[in-house]
Amino acid sequence: MKHLPALGLLSVLLLAxxxxxxxxxxDVPPSQLxxxxxxxxxxGGWTSAIxxxxxxxxxxxxxxxxxxVQLDLIFAYYKxxxxxxxxxxxxxxxxxxxxxxxxxxxLYMRGLTHMAQDRNFLHDVFNIDRSDRDPEPVKLAFSDFxxxxxxxxxxxxAEDSMQRxxxxxxxxxxxxxxxxxxxxxxxxxxxxxxxxxxxxKTYPDTEAARKSLRLQxxxxxxxxxxxxxxxxxxxxxxxxx
Numbered sequence: 001m002k003h004l005p006a007l008g009l010l011s012v013l014l015l016a017x018x019x020x021x022x023x024x025x026x027d028v029p030p031s032q033l034x035x036x037x038x039x040x041x042x043x044g045g046w047t048s049a050i051x052x053x054x055x056x057x058x059x060x061x062x063x064x065x066x067x068x069v070q071l072d073l074i075f076a077y078y079k080x081x082x083x084x085x086x087x088x089x090x091x092x093x094x095x096x097x098x099x100x101x102x103x104x105x106x107l108y109m110r111g112l113t114h115m116a117q118d119r120n121f122l123h124d125v126f127n128i129d130r131s132d133r134d135p136e137p138v139k140l141a142f143s144d145f146x147x148x149x150x151x152x153x154x155x156x157x158a159e160d161s162m163q164r165x166x167x168x169x170x171x172x173x174x175x176x177x178x179x180x181x182x183x184x185x186x187x188x189x190x191x192x193x194x195x196x197x198x199x200x201k202t203y204p205d206t207e208a209a210r211k212s213l214r215l216q217x218x219x220x221x222x223x224x225x226x227x228x229x230x231x232x233x234x235x236x237x238x239x240x241x
Contacts, residue, residue: 025055034065041072046080067093071102074109078116086113104152108161111144115164118171135175142168173199173208180215189219210239 025033033056040049053073056065070093077086090110093100100106117137145161145168152158176199183192196212196219203209213236220228 024051030056030060030063030065034069037069037072041076044079046076049076050080050082067097067100071105074106078109078113081116083113083117104148104155104157107144107148107151108155108157111141111148111161111164114138114141114144115168133175135172138168138171138175142172169203170206170208173203173206176203177208177212177215180212184215184218187222189222192216192219207241210236210241213239 028036033052037049037052037056040046040052050073053069053076056063056069057073060066070089074086074089074093077083077089087110090106090113094103094106097103114137118133118135118141142165145165148155148161149158149165155161176195180192180195180199183189183195193216196216199206199212200209213232217229217232217236220232
């Protein structure tokens with residue numbers, strides 16, 4: 001199994017999960033099973049809901065509840081922090097239902113799921129700075145919310161998506177600032193200047209952009225670029241922290 005591609009392995013895991021649920025969940029009519037799953041969802045019993053929904057999905061893949069089961073699974077996987085399964089279910093649902101009337105919600109959930117991949121429980125508990133972590137999930141989340149706003153500007157999820165994009169923009173700016181600081185500590189002055197200028201161009205209205213000016217100043221001073229030093233000092237004066 002270790003030689004399987006990642007997507008193939010995930011599919012195996014999905015199937016294994018469904019098989020396990022079939023053994024756990026009693027063989028009752030789909031209407032009852034679906035009602036029980038809804039009860040678990042309402043009560044926040046995510047693991048129990050997932051077991052029932054997976055059993056429904058496995059036993060009745062083309063039944064009357066099939067689409068809603070997929071939607072419920074996306075939500076339950078997300079709430080249960082089973083993020084790879086949530087994303088796999090989103091991709092499956094999108095592929096099978098490209099024009100579904102809840103496509104805006106699907107995009108919203110994909111954004112939330114990618115956003116959650118940037119979260120780490122221990123970092124939250126100990127208040128550890130996460131600015132130097134790989135920002136790829138953040139970029140994907142930003143893209144999801146942006147696509148939602150472009151395709152569904154009147155969606156009920158549009159306003160929240162816009163607010164999340166603002167937060168994600170600051171996260172990306174902080175990552176670039178951490179990179180610029182790394183270059184300064186490594187005395188890679190030109191790389192530091194290039195990164196700080198990119199921050200100021202891409203994220204001009206962020207705190208990271210203002211902080212980057214001080215790193216830029218250090219680099220210019222080390223390179224003895226007096227004119228650039230004077231310009232940067234003026235910018236710092238105009239953009240106090």
